Structure formats: C-alpha cells, structure tokens
Amino acid sequence: MPKLGTLNLNVDASINEELNQYIIVGVVRDDQSRLLLTFGKQITKPLSVVHGELLAIKEGVxxxxxxxxxxxxxxxxxxxAMQTVTTKMVNLGYVGLxxxxxxxxxxxxxxxKVIHVRRSVNRVAHCIAHFACFIPSPFI
Incomplete structure (x- = not known):
C-alpha cells in the first residue's frame, strides 16, 4: 500500500496464444485502496511476456x-520487467527501445517509486488481465 497521499498503479499483461489475445491492464488506487481509474487494451503480439509487461507499464505511466x-x-x-526499466542496460532491440x-x-x-511486487499484491490487475485474455472476445 502506498504512503499517505500517494497513488498506486498496478499493471499486468496476459497472453493467450490459442485465442491470439494479448491484453495489458492497469489499476490506479489511492492510499486507501479506493479505485480511481482502470485501463485495458488489446495489443498486437508482443515479442515476449516481458515485452507485454513493459508495454503495460508504459501505457499506465x-x-x-x-x-x-x-x-x-x-x-x-x-x-x-521492473529490473529492465530501473537499470541502465543497453539493449538495441525493440524490447530494449x-x-x-x-x-x-x-x-x-x-x-x-517503481517496485516489483508479488502476484498476490498485484492480484486485481492480474485477474483482470487473465480474465480478459481467456474469453473469446475481450470486453476491453
């Protein structure tokens, strides 16, 4: 939970190759865990799961x-994904860009602050992404 006066953005990506579904989502809550904003977006096939997570972070920010x-x-x-955006690794590929x-x-x-959290902490974003990705036509 963020400190008093701080907002919290949780993001996640979900990939379902079988249905050709690729979803990124985010949830913004206040310091009392009240929901302020959500986003969801179907994306073109990412190069990897990490690439999908990076796209979710980028879209959310x-x-x-x-x-x-x-x-x-x-x-x-x-x-x-969190290590990739918080370190100064040089990667000239598309994911690096x-x-x-x-x-x-x-x-x-x-x-x-930019931090890695356990899935249990990121559960709301994870569940939305997973649900949206595993239904035949996403509601997003």
Whole structure:
C-alpha cells in the first residue's frame, strides 16, 4: 500500500496464444485502496511476456501523465520487467527501445517509486488481465 497521499498503479499483461489475445491492464488506487481509474487494451503480439509487461507499464505511466496524476508508485509482478526499466542496460532491440522509453518516462518527478511486487499484491490487475485474455472476445 502506498504512503499517505500517494497513488498506486498496478499493471499486468496476459497472453493467450490459442485465442491470439494479448491484453495489458492497469489499476490506479489511492492510499486507501479506493479505485480511481482502470485501463485495458488489446495489443498486437508482443515479442515476449516481458515485452507485454513493459508495454503495460508504459501505457499506465502515459495515462498517469494524461490524467495529470502526481506522486504515483508503479508496481508490477514481473521482476524482469521492473529490473529492465530501473537499470541502465543497453539493449538495441525493440524490447530494449520500449524499456528505454519507459525508463525515461518513469524518471519524471510524478513517479515516486517503481517496485516489483508479488502476484498476490498485484492480484486485481492480474485477474483482470487473465480474465480478459481467456474469453473469446475481450470486453476491453
């Protein structure tokens, strides 16, 4: 749970190769866990699960800026995605470019913290993504 006055963005991605469904979602809550905003988006096939998670982080952070939210803690249950956006690894591939764009965005003052959390903490975003990805025609 974020500290008093801070918002929390939880993101997740889900992939269902069989149905050709690729979904990213995010949930923004306040310091009392009250739901403020959600987003969901069907995406083209990501290069990997980590790429999908990076796209979810990027989309969520862009939405935070669009809505002019401040003091936001970003959380994901993908350790590799979080390490990718918080370290200065050089990767010239498409996933690396996505990570670099996201890293530059999260370094702005609106984002107070970027952390990896267990799936149980990220459960709301995970369940929405999983549900949306495993139904024949997503509601997103």
């Amino acid at each position: 862009n939405l935070l800026y669009e809505k002019k939210f401040n003091d936001v803690q970003v959380e994901s249950d993908s350790l590799l 996505c990570a670099t764009e996201t890293r530059l965005r999260i370094q702005q003052p609106k984002i107070t």
